[in-house]
Amino acid sequence: MDFITLVFKNLNTWGLTAILFTVGILEFSFGLYKKWKTNDKLVDLASILFGKLIVPVLVSYFALQLLPKVLPEFKNIFTWVPFWWGFIIICIADDLTQYWYHRLHHEVPWLWKFHRTHHSAPYMGMAMASRQGFFYTILFPQTYVTTTLVFLGLGVPALFARGIKGLITMMAHSSIKWDKPFYDIKWLHPIAWVMERTISTPATHHAHHAAHERDGVGHYHGNYGNMFFLWDVIFGTAKITRKYPEQYGLEDYADDPWYSQVLYPLVKSNKKGSELAE
Template sequence: MIKFFEAVFQNLSTWGLPVLVLILGVIEFSLGLYKKHWSKNERILDIVCYTIPKIVVRPLVTYFGLKFLPLVLPDLKSVFDWVPFWWGFFILCIADDLTQYWYHRLHHEVPFLWRFHRTHHSAPYMGMAMASRQNIIYTIFFSQTYLTTTLVYLGLGYPALFVKGIKSIITTLAHSSIPWDKPFYEKKWLNPIAWVLERLISTPATHHAHHADSNDDGVGHYKGNFGNMFFLWDIIFGTGIITRKYPSGYGLKHYQEEEWYAQFMWPIFKSKKEGSELSANGPMVQDDPIPVPVAVRSEEPVIGKSKLELT
């Protein structure tokens, strides 16, 4: 068993990561952590989003990229192969994840870009299954695919692949429905480690907050916590909150469970759901619905009114 997991981690850039995701996904599913949210439409969408980029998009980008780069940069092949591995690893961690932070953040802050990233936030659950859930346009223009290809050509292939493997593990575990970070908050002797961990990398608590369906519970923070591998960027740019808690709900308040093909290939295919952001005449950004009034207990009785009042 130990040798098997050693092989998995040694082959993260090829078959290792899919196997790891499959194992953890089976654990999540067997524990019932997806509850009743994983409908047929959601299953198809998650599977398509996971497989197509890996077997079609990224291989094609890498293949044609390595054919194209010698034409435009003929004298730079392997120019950085003298760089020590760990220096290359350190530089790439920053270059790779910082560019993704801004790519991700812009898709939340620029209305025109939101619908290309919306698919990742439509899932009403967290888990391995939805970690790769993205619109195909978002995936095609994803900067890291081109960056990794270019770095391999320039001679930083090993550090680039190593960074990719480590990052894949961190981001996959951050999306997991298993709160593996919880013991770090509950056990006092682990608190110092938790303080560093939650500020350095994305954890379930910090990243789940980004996928919350509301900010009203004081935990959700879908307009922040943009970090992928490193949560450090949110600390530096002031977009992060740390509560050590998990949101009460996930996804979009206005989610209509649009057809999987519309979520995956919008605007090539559009949803038939009226009023959807992905429909032919839908809004660019759908506002959250007006909250239904809820009963709260008044501290002091008011003459002529019940102690239960509507806010």
């Protein structure tokens, strides 16, 4: 029990990694990565390297070097804001920005190619949660919004918000259907009703990763929310079925090489007919 308390106290540092590592082991133990081919492993690992280690660190470093020179009078101007108000501001600014960024990459054809990598995985799980092309990652608007708010004095709330969002997002991508008991146990239904309309859960987010919509569950033209599913409810893109898709990934997936999926358009696919070969 003391260890669990320690993990959550250090959620923004090693705590989140410990949780993801534990859940990852459980996914492997239950055989939930049966479709994890070598090419997909390389896509996932390269995406984690760029998306979680290289890009955020570089963006944050250069932004926090540049902003004091460009806007010196605004440094720490919001330090007077109470922690919980800062937390709310960060969550809304970060996640609402990502909702629209994500949604546009589904609705604008040429932007879709930069996000397509995230949907090419024929499975769900911790490993593919960060699966994105390099350019989709480096242009994440919420990274710049959050970094700016940190410069303005909301650093502590930002760290906390980042930890909570990371946990919710990873668990929504997890192949472990942890939300299922809330739908199966009758006295938990009121909690389920509120939860599934507030945050992303496996049922709602898995539907977004469905290979098709013929099963009545898949909804890759909606359910865009990352931390908050509330944005989908507000903007009319929500679909709640409390069920899980029968198939994940892309029906027209050409098994593009990992390097083209991560580095397109710098490196294009060698698969004839692939969107990434154009």
